[in-house]
Each structure stands twice: as C-alpha cells, then as structure tokens.
Amino acid sequence: MTRVTDDRVVTTIERFFNGPDIEGQLERLSRRLPADAQILIAGGAIRNLIIEMMHGSAPPTKDIDLFIGGVGADFNLGAALSDLVTQPTDLGGLRWQPQTSPYVYDLCLLPNFIIIHTYHLAPTAQNLLAGIDLTINAIIYDYRHRTIHENGCLASIRDQIIDFNCQFLPDKCLIGYRLLLMAYKTGFRFSKATFQFLTQRLDFGTVEPLKRLMQVKQGKPLAKSIMQRLDRLCKYANYSVYLETESRKK
Structure with missing residues (x-):
C-alpha cells in the first residue's frame, strides 16, 4: 500500500472529485454517514482518469464505486440514505443515481466487500486495496482525508498491462x-x-x-x-x- 504523491496524479484525481458534478453528491452522502465513517473511492473511475492522463484517451466513466468503512457489517445503509432513491445491487450494496448526475454511485459497506467478507479479513483500507482484483484497478481515494493509495496501479497503467493484484481468486x-x-x-x-x-x-x-x-x-x-x-x-x-x-x- 503506497501513498500516491505524484503531483499530476493527485491533481487529476482531486480535480475530478472536487468538480461540480461530483463533490456536491459526495457531500450529500457524507452528511448522512457517521462522522468517523470512511468514504473510499476505488477502481474504475480513478483508473480511467489515470489512463487518460497517461495515454490521452480512456474508456468512458459511467459509475463510481464507493466503499463505506468505519462502520459494522450490520450498519443500515438503506436507512441512512432513506431520503435518496436507491436500488439494491447484486452483491448486497446500494446503487444511487442522483437525477442531476451523469454518474451512478455503487455503494458497499467495507465489511461486505467480497474478499473481506469471504476470507474474514479486517475491514480496513489496506485490505480493500489488497483485495481489488487487478493492478490497473488497485487504487483508492479516501474522500474525507483526501489521500490516495495504490498497489502497482500506476506502473500497470503506464506499461499497459493487466495483471493480478489479489492473491485470492474466489x-x-x-x-x-x-x-x-x-x-x-x-x-x-x-x-x-x-x-x-x-x-x-x-x-x-x-x-x-x-x-x-x-x-x-x-x-x-x-x-x-x-x-x-x-x-x-x-x-x-x-x-x-x-x-x-x-x-x-x-
């Protein structure tokens, strides 16, 4: 788990998530969660930002994957977001698409992340990062703390190669x-x-x-x-x- 300090990468990610289309939605979500909860953004949306930064073009971003840490597996996410229009996902999370947003937000409690849940791991940001399937997706942005960590993601995207990140293949x-x-x-x-x-x-x-x-x-x-x-x-x-x-x- 490596802290990302590259100015280009940090600026690219922060500019996107601080933009008007997203920051307002993340703040709406943040106000409905406990003060000590983590909002961890992982995978595809960040991957696409970095691909575009490094190579000039990237797949379109349609959804943003959010993991809610600092809460137990029994935390009632549906009740916390009861005033928002959400739908259940296949893996037990919630999907939220604000009417004014071009993006869908897929929310999952960190204890219910498939690798953490299946292998009884501690629900931490480090285990989330280690449990992400592929290196090109192995990057997380802690929204509340404004920190970014990765595990081989930047090198894989630079070299344009798809490799395993997680040791478990369930x-x-x-x-x-x-x-x-x-x-x-x-x-x-x-x-x-x-x-x-x-x-x-x-x-x-x-x-x-x-x-x-x-x-x-x-x-x-x-x-x-x-x-x-x-x-x-x-x-x-x-x-x-x-x-x-x-x-x-x-």
Whole structure:
C-alpha cells in the first residue's frame, strides 16, 4: 500500500472529485454517514482518469464505486440514505443515481466487500486495496482525508498491462469475465499470469457460465466478440508468441 504523491496524479484525481458534478453528491452522502465513517473511492473511475492522463484517451466513466468503512457489517445503509432513491445491487450494496448526475454511485459497506467478507479479513483500507482484483484497478481515494493509495496501479497503467493484484481468486468465472472485459475496454496486454489463467485454467465447466455471464452483462453481440477474443488467445502456442503478436499490432 503506497501513498500516491505524484503531483499530476493527485491533481487529476482531486480535480475530478472536487468538480461540480461530483463533490456536491459526495457531500450529500457524507452528511448522512457517521462522522468517523470512511468514504473510499476505488477502481474504475480513478483508473480511467489515470489512463487518460497517461495515454490521452480512456474508456468512458459511467459509475463510481464507493466503499463505506468505519462502520459494522450490520450498519443500515438503506436507512441512512432513506431520503435518496436507491436500488439494491447484486452483491448486497446500494446503487444511487442522483437525477442531476451523469454518474451512478455503487455503494458497499467495507465489511461486505467480497474478499473481506469471504476470507474474514479486517475491514480496513489496506485490505480493500489488497483485495481489488487487478493492478490497473488497485487504487483508492479516501474522500474525507483526501489521500490516495495504490498497489502497482500506476506502473500497470503506464506499461499497459493487466495483471493480478489479489492473491485470492474466489470465482474463476467472475475473474475470467473481469479480465476479458478490462482487456476489451482498455486495449491493454495480459501479463504472463493472467494469460496463463485464461488459457489454462478456464475449463468447459467455467467457459459456458462465463459466456452466459458476458451475455447478461454486455449483451449478445458484444459478448460474442469478447468470447471470440478468448478463442484466439487460446490458440497462441505460448506467452512469448502472444507478446510478439501484440507488439506487431502497436
């Protein structure tokens, strides 16, 4: 867990979250939470900011993932946000889309984060960062304390490579989905570990549910295109051949 001090990165992130479209919404949320609660922003929104800063363009940001720390697993988030229009999410959190905001806010109690909950870890910012799936997503912004921490995220985005961040892989289907979707969205290369996972560890019993998940989440046409990419990936003789082919595309 490394504190981010790079002025360009810090300025880019703070400018975005202090902007008129977002800061007002985060303050609305903050006023409804206990004074000692943490508001931790993680993953995709920050990743996209850094990709754009480093490479000039990035996938569009549609949602912002928020983790609420400093509260117990039994904290009634729905009651705290009862005056806001929210919907339950698949993983037990809440989704909030303010009428005037272009962004959806996905909120999860930190004790209920899948890795922390499944492996009975302490609900801390450090364990949140360690439990994020991929290095390109392994960055968190503590909104109330205005601090940023990362775990290999900046280097991975700079090198345009998708690697594992978390040592736990609780669901092969979900991890496969995340890897393929991130490669599609960013155009980044796979690391040797993620390449081997996709080409050697996804058996038929995993690929079929993966295909169905992709269709549900992304629609059939896009799911077909992404799954065809997996087929092509599995035809490479080894990782070196994959890298050589990817290098020629640049």
